[in-house]
Amino acid sequence: MGIIKAQDVVYEYVKRDEEGNVEGSIRAVDQVSLDIEQGDFIAILGHNGSGKSTLAKHMNAILYPTEGCVWVDGKDTRAEEELWNIRQSAGMVFQNPDNQIIGQVVEEDVGFGPENMGVPTKEIWERVEESLKAVGMYQYRKHSPNKLSGGQKQRVSIAGVLAMHPKCIVLDEPTAMLDPNGRKEVVRAVRALNDVEKITVILITHYMEEIVHADKVFVMDQGRIAMEGTPREIFSRVEELKALRLDVPQVTLLAYELQKQGLDLPRGILTIPELVAALEREKGSLKKDTPEGKDKKCP
Amino acid sequence: MLRDITLGQYYQTDSVIHRLDPRVKLGGTLLFIISLFFFQNMWGYVIAAAFLALVIHLSTVPFRYIVKGMRAILFLLLITVAFNLFLTPGTPLVSFFGGHVRITYEGIRLAVFIALRLCFLIIGSSMMTLTTTPNNLTDGMEKMLRPLKLFKVPVHEVAMMMSIALRFIPILLEETDKIMKAQIARGADFESGKLVQRAKAMVPLLVPLFISAFRRANDLALAMEARCYRGGEGRAKMKPLIYQKRDGIAYLCLGLYLVAGIGIGRL
Known part of the structure; x- marks a missing residue:
C-alpha cells in the first residue's frame, strides 16, 4: 500500500431545501480507486466540477467518503483518534493564498503548524528556517504577508505545510489565482520539494503545462477517473482530452496537428526542444524544409 | 479614511522599551493610568511627567510623532477644561455676565489637573501601542489573562x-x-x-x-x-514570553515610581 490509497470512494453532497429536508444528492466523487506511491509526483486534472477538489479533501480527512475507504499512510481517515496524525502526514495547500495565511509575519505563519503540533520552541525555529529556505522565501521571513505577491504568498503557504514535516503534500489548484509568473514560481517550488526533499506531491490543477513533469496523471470527469497514465501517454490521446474539455499544451497540439497532416512525428510530444528535435530529424529524412518549423520556437 | 487612524500604530525602532516583555508594558500602562487618579497636588504630576519623559527618551520614538496622535483628543480636552474652568464652585477670581459665569481658583486648579491627567493618560497608553506590535500585545494579554x-x-x-x-x-x-x-x-x-x-x-x-x-x-x-489547529490545548509557542533581566528592572522602576508618585502626590 502506498502513502495514499483510495478504494471505491464515493462522495455525495446532500442537497437540502429551505426547511432542511433532503431533496436529493449529487455524486461528486464516484467509485474512485487510486494508489499513490511514496515519493511520486502525481497530477490530478479535470475541468471545473469534475470532483477533483472533493477528492483532494479526502486525502486530508476534511471530508470522509460516503462509501469506500481512504487510507493515508496506512491509517483509515475515518479513525477519529488518528485525525491529527493524518493531517500532519498529508498537508494541504489551498487555492486562495490570502485565506490560508494566519500569521502577520511570514515566519510566524510558517510556525503555525508546528505550534499546533506542540513542537518545542527551538525546533519550531529550525523547521521554519529550513522550510522557508526550501521554497526560497527565507529573505522575506520578517515581512508582512500582505506585502507579498500572489506567488510569494503561495510559496509561504507551502512552507507552512512543509514545516509540519509531512510525507505528502496535496495542492488544491494552488496556481488558479496567480499570474503566469507566480504560477511558474509555485510550480518550480513544488517540483523542488519532490526532487530534493522526496516529498510525495499531489498537484490538482487544470493547467496542462504544470503536469508535464508528473510521474503519473489522473484525469477526472464527472467524479470518475477518466484517464490514467504518464503525461506522455495522456497527451498522446488528444481527441479524448478535447472531449473532456481540457486544453492540451500548445506544443503537443501543434505536433498533433502536424501529425494529422502527414508528418511522421512521435506521439505525445511535451516540450518545445522535443518537438524541434523531432522536426529536425523529420527534415533530415524528408530533405525538405517545414515552414511550421519556425513557429515552434515561439509558441 | 480608515487608514488615518493612528491609534495602536506601531513605531518601528529597536529600543529597550520595544524589547520589554509585553506583560510589563501592559501592566505598567494600567498601573500608570490608575496612579494618575491618586494625585492631589502638583508634585504627583511632576513625578508622572518625569517618568513619562524617561520612558519616551528610552523608547527613541520622536516626541513630535507622539504629540501628533494627541490631535484627535484636542476637542475633548478643550470641552473638559472649559467645563471644569467655568462650573467649579469656590472662591471667584473673575466673573462675567453679572456673576452668572465665573472662574474660580478651584476651577483653574481642577482644569489644569484634568488636562494634565488626560494628556498623560493618552501619551502613556500610546507609548504602549507605539512600542509593542499588535501580535506581541495579544500574546501578552493571553498570558496575563490566563488565570x-x-x-x-x-x-x-x-x-x-x-x-x-x-x-x-x-x-x-x-x-x-x-x-x-x-x-x-x-x-x-x-x-x-x-x-x-x-x-x-x-x-x-x-x-x-x-x-x-x-x-x-x-x-x-x-x-x-x-494545519492541525485544535485550540489552545497542547499548543507550543514559537515566540514564548519569558521574563528577562530588563523586565525585572522595568518592574523595579515602575514600583519606585508608584511609591514616589502616590506617596508624594497625596501629601
Whole structure:
C-alpha cells in the first residue's frame, strides 16, 4: 500500500431545501480507486466540477467518503483518534493564498503548524528556517504577508505545510489565482520539494503545462477517473482530452496537428526542444524544409 | 479614511522599551493610568511627567510623532477644561455676565489637573501601542489573562480572534475599496445626498463585503484545521514570553515610581 490509497470512494453532497429536508444528492466523487506511491509526483486534472477538489479533501480527512475507504499512510481517515496524525502526514495547500495565511509575519505563519503540533520552541525555529529556505522565501521571513505577491504568498503557504514535516503534500489548484509568473514560481517550488526533499506531491490543477513533469496523471470527469497514465501517454490521446474539455499544451497540439497532416512525428510530444528535435530529424529524412518549423520556437 | 487612524500604530525602532516583555508594558500602562487618579497636588504630576519623559527618551520614538496622535483628543480636552474652568464652585477670581459665569481658583486648579491627567493618560497608553506590535500585545494579554480560564473565559480563543482580525483588516479594507469602485462603476453614489440616503447607499457595499468576509472565514477555518489547529490545548509557542533581566528592572522602576508618585502626590 502506498502513502495514499483510495478504494471505491464515493462522495455525495446532500442537497437540502429551505426547511432542511433532503431533496436529493449529487455524486461528486464516484467509485474512485487510486494508489499513490511514496515519493511520486502525481497530477490530478479535470475541468471545473469534475470532483477533483472533493477528492483532494479526502486525502486530508476534511471530508470522509460516503462509501469506500481512504487510507493515508496506512491509517483509515475515518479513525477519529488518528485525525491529527493524518493531517500532519498529508498537508494541504489551498487555492486562495490570502485565506490560508494566519500569521502577520511570514515566519510566524510558517510556525503555525508546528505550534499546533506542540513542537518545542527551538525546533519550531529550525523547521521554519529550513522550510522557508526550501521554497526560497527565507529573505522575506520578517515581512508582512500582505506585502507579498500572489506567488510569494503561495510559496509561504507551502512552507507552512512543509514545516509540519509531512510525507505528502496535496495542492488544491494552488496556481488558479496567480499570474503566469507566480504560477511558474509555485510550480518550480513544488517540483523542488519532490526532487530534493522526496516529498510525495499531489498537484490538482487544470493547467496542462504544470503536469508535464508528473510521474503519473489522473484525469477526472464527472467524479470518475477518466484517464490514467504518464503525461506522455495522456497527451498522446488528444481527441479524448478535447472531449473532456481540457486544453492540451500548445506544443503537443501543434505536433498533433502536424501529425494529422502527414508528418511522421512521435506521439505525445511535451516540450518545445522535443518537438524541434523531432522536426529536425523529420527534415533530415524528408530533405525538405517545414515552414511550421519556425513557429515552434515561439509558441 | 480608515487608514488615518493612528491609534495602536506601531513605531518601528529597536529600543529597550520595544524589547520589554509585553506583560510589563501592559501592566505598567494600567498601573500608570490608575496612579494618575491618586494625585492631589502638583508634585504627583511632576513625578508622572518625569517618568513619562524617561520612558519616551528610552523608547527613541520622536516626541513630535507622539504629540501628533494627541490631535484627535484636542476637542475633548478643550470641552473638559472649559467645563471644569467655568462650573467649579469656590472662591471667584473673575466673573462675567453679572456673576452668572465665573472662574474660580478651584476651577483653574481642577482644569489644569484634568488636562494634565488626560494628556498623560493618552501619551502613556500610546507609548504602549507605539512600542509593542499588535501580535506581541495579544500574546501578552493571553498570558496575563490566563488565570481567567478558571472562570471558563476562552482566553486563548479571544486572543486568536484578535490576531486574526488584525491580520484581515488590511485585506478587508482593500476589498471594500474594490467593491466600492465596482459599485461606482455601475452608477452607485456614495458621496451625495442626505444622511439617510448615504446610509442606504452603503447597503450595496456592505452586503458583498459581508458575504466575502464569511467566505474568507470559512476558507481560513478549513486551512487552520488542515494545519492541525485544535485550540489552545497542547499548543507550543514559537515566540514564548519569558521574563528577562530588563523586565525585572522595568518592574523595579515602575514600583519606585508608584511609591514616589502616590506617596508624594497625596501629601
